[in-house]
Amino acid sequence: MRSTGPLAALAATALALSLAGCAGGANGELTYEDSPLGEYLSSAFGGDMSPEEQQKQIEEQQRKSEELMAECMAKEGFEYTPNIQNAGSVVSSDDVEWEPEKKEWVEKYGYGIVNSPFNQEMGDPGEEYVDPNQEYLDSLSESERNAFYETAYGVPPTEEEMSEDGSFEYDWENSGCQGWAQHELQGEDPWQSDEFAELRDKMSTLWSSTQDAPEFKALNAEWSSCMSDAGEPGFKTQPEAQQSISDEQNKIYEAVYGDGTEEVDPSTTEDPSKSPEMKALGEKEIALALVDLACREKTSYAQESLKIQFALEEKFIKDNKADLEAFKAAAEQSK
Known part of the structure; x- marks a missing residue:
């Protein structure tokens, strides 16, 4: 899959909507809460969790990823201190007026x-x-630091490997210990599993062609x-x-x-x-x-666009009902 593009935007949008918790519309007006696909996306992106629960989940996933990365780096002969300072905080609709x-x-x-x-x-x-690995990095020679970064994150893509928009074909096997650690955790994430790759592609097409x-x-x-x-x-x-x-x-x-x-x-x-x-x-x-x-x-752009979007979602659900139900079940089971 690409590192950037419609699918990444879809995942980010689904997560943003689940965190935003749009208030119900007055006088029967539609809101994003009425999205037919929301029932399935919220299963994967924590729409049924409180901001505190979402924050806890984010921190736990980062902790696991960093510990796996440290394990991988040690096998390759490098020291690596897990960095858990960057877990993003969840800002709910109660905190910010959007x-x-x-x-x-x-x-x-x-x-x-x-x-x-x-x-x-x-x-x-x-x-x-403060990077917890900075002191160790400072003790390495330039060639050793380069080896550290390549082992940790893989070799950066060449200009030939990148598309015009700056994205590239991501392969966890070429992304160093970080790629390996994330791949290990993705085994618990139905959204990233091969089983639902075709569904992801279809959903990406739906959103990009709306x-x-x-x-x-x-x-x-x-x-x-x-x-x-x-x-x-x-x-x-x-x-x-x-x-x-x-x-x-x-x-x-x-x-x-x-x-x-x-x-x-x-x-x-x-x-x-x-x-x-x-x-x-x-x-x-x-x-x-x-x-x-x-x-x-x-x-009446807001209401009309939601009507159009939801109608397209209803058709998508009708055409992909079995796969969506399987995805929802897998997402709920993985929690």
Whole structure:
């Protein structure tokens, strides 16, 4: 499978939705909680767990992975101290207001890209991060450190092995001890098992092709016409408006840090998130998002898009009912 792409986006979206716990809509309006596929995805991504339970699960999985990695590195003749400092914390909807359909929220955050309520909730990073393996790495020669990293993470892909979008065909066998450790744990994860590989591919196709549905094309055309009339032409689909801000933000970061092919010392560079360019982009984001919101309201975009999406999901469930039930059963059994 690819390291990035529609499938990874699907998994991230499913997890985000399960964590967000969208509130039920008023007056019978649809919300993501009404997703027909949600019943199956929540089984794999913890939608029936509290934020505290999700956090505990994340930490436990990381602890197991790091212990396996240390075991693997020891067999290869290297010391490795399990690093359990990076377990991501779960932020629930009780902690953060995510209301992109409300004007007051959009006036403050836009799409939530440059200025995000999640950034405010997380606050200061706290104590400076210290790599538990740094002292050991400092004791190694340059060639020994290179061998350490290759053993731990595998040999980085060449330019020929990478696609135009920067993704590459992931193979755990070529990803060092980290790949081996993750593969060992994936035996407990139905989402990653070979048994459901075909289902994953079908689900990925479903989500990546949703915007191609005739109903969505008609809805986007109506929205696009509204945007042009309001002075924001050039967007054929609603997701393109938000993506345009993400693309510009990436360019600002790349201008400072590069494309990732060369190491850059952050201490010697200005923080791009606090630059005049980023401030201007934040203002542009809010202006664009407000026009977008007005056009979404005019076209009932949120409700209509959910109707279209859920209809496609219902058809998908009908065509893949047996596989989805098997996946749900396996996910519940693995808990």
